[in-house]
Amino acid sequence: MRARGLKHMAETEFPRPIVTVDIVLLTPREERLHVALLPRAAEPFADMPALIGGYVHVEEDANAESAVMRILKAKTGLSGIFFEQLQTFASMNRDPRDWSVSIAYFALVPRDLLDNAGVALDLRPADAVGELPFDHADIIRAALERLRGKGAYSTIPARLLPEVFTMSELQAIYETVMGERLDQSAFRRKINDLNLLEEVEGEKRQTERARRPTTLYRLKSPLAVFDRRI
């Protein structure tokens, strides 16, 4: 197993950096986005909460996305959730051990899915994570910026909701992501005009108080991109 790496390393004449993937796992809690952190299992920074991540296993992972799925599954039990490559952080300083490359991803998971996973994750408000090892605070900042950017022209924020949701929930999650209030009538008009959703028939959600029942929707296509601001 080691042989292969060494052999090619000799051929290429260049010492190789460490290569890891790190995942900014975001989920909504109380109208705010939270990041899921895990205590580090090993040095450096052992036991300190940090992004979910790990080494690329060259014998096992076909590509970076496979590594992400393997690590997500192993460390949180989650699979089948939305994730997307964010940016690669690569420098001689970011890891005290050596020159290191972190291929960073952001992942979105609905509240209920994460609750049911039943793993002890450290959830922190994504815009106030405090001190974190390595450049993990920078990575989280980049993830939020990217998600906010994409919120303006894609259905990505809907990946923070369960499969079926109401229009109000959809608007609320966009507001959470974008960090600003949106006009209700404009929001509905836009979403309807874009024709992104399909109605779900049947069991209207139970309401606590008496009020008009809500239409339930789901995304027609898992990912839609559109032009303008919501």
Place this chain on the structure above:
Amino acid sequence: MRARGLKHMAETEFPRPIVTVDIVLLTPREERLHVALLPRAAEPFADMPALIGGYVHVEEDANAESAVMRILKAKTGLSGIFFEQLQTFASMNRDPRDWSVSIAYFALVPRDLLDNAGVALDLRPADAVGELPFDHADIIRAALERLRGKGAYSTIPARLLPEVFTMSELQAIYETVMGERLDQSAFRRKINDLNLLEEVEGEKRQTERARRPTTLYRLKSPLAVFDRRI
């Protein structure tokens, strides 16, 4: 030099992938974007035209951007041009030698700057590059998609022009990037309203035929981002 890599490799217990950077260097030629390719110096695919790229040198490069600048300078003589991280391509298949990571960048260079560099680059229409080694064709596709996306809401396309340009040239480069005709009056209104440019006084460009002289502009800020479609 080798010692450090090996020492840490032993510590981490994981064989490390190859890490390179690849640069999609784009420049306009005859109303189309072209990519600059160079014949590969070594195996695999020796002598075949490919993206400008090279290994990260862990003893020399402080970070991935430093590696990009070093490689651009060494292989084309260019420095001080705009470049931005595109995406990282990482898999066991993309390089026949080993599991490999390519941190891909795209770079924009004005026509005249590249001409004056005086390097023998193989320029090919970016949307028809033909067969290329590795996944370089995919990387170029991704670069074009990204640039087109950013064209709609940033001044990045202006980096394909010399520092001083006319409004018509600016519109033409946006059209080249976006791959669609834009309305002249709407374009000018928008650019003016956004207040991105400043007039350059003095020497109006020489025109071949008799006509109204053009106002020359330059970007106020090297990078401006705005909301909507141009």
Place this chain on the structure above:
DNA sequence: ACAACAATTTGCAACATGCAACTTGCAAAA
């Protein structure tokens, strides 16, 4: 003075967006 021609502006209809007021459906309270 006129012609030719790109540069630049103007007018206007169609469309989009933000804000406020209005209507609707349900069930608990009166």
Place this chain on the structure above:
DNA sequence: TTTTGCAAGTTGCATGTTGCAAATTGTTGT
């Protein structure tokens, strides 16, 4: 049975944006 509270969902309107066509302007060669 009617009234009421409340969120769901719609409508009207003032304002801003965009695309298309036509008009104006500044130069120089005829």
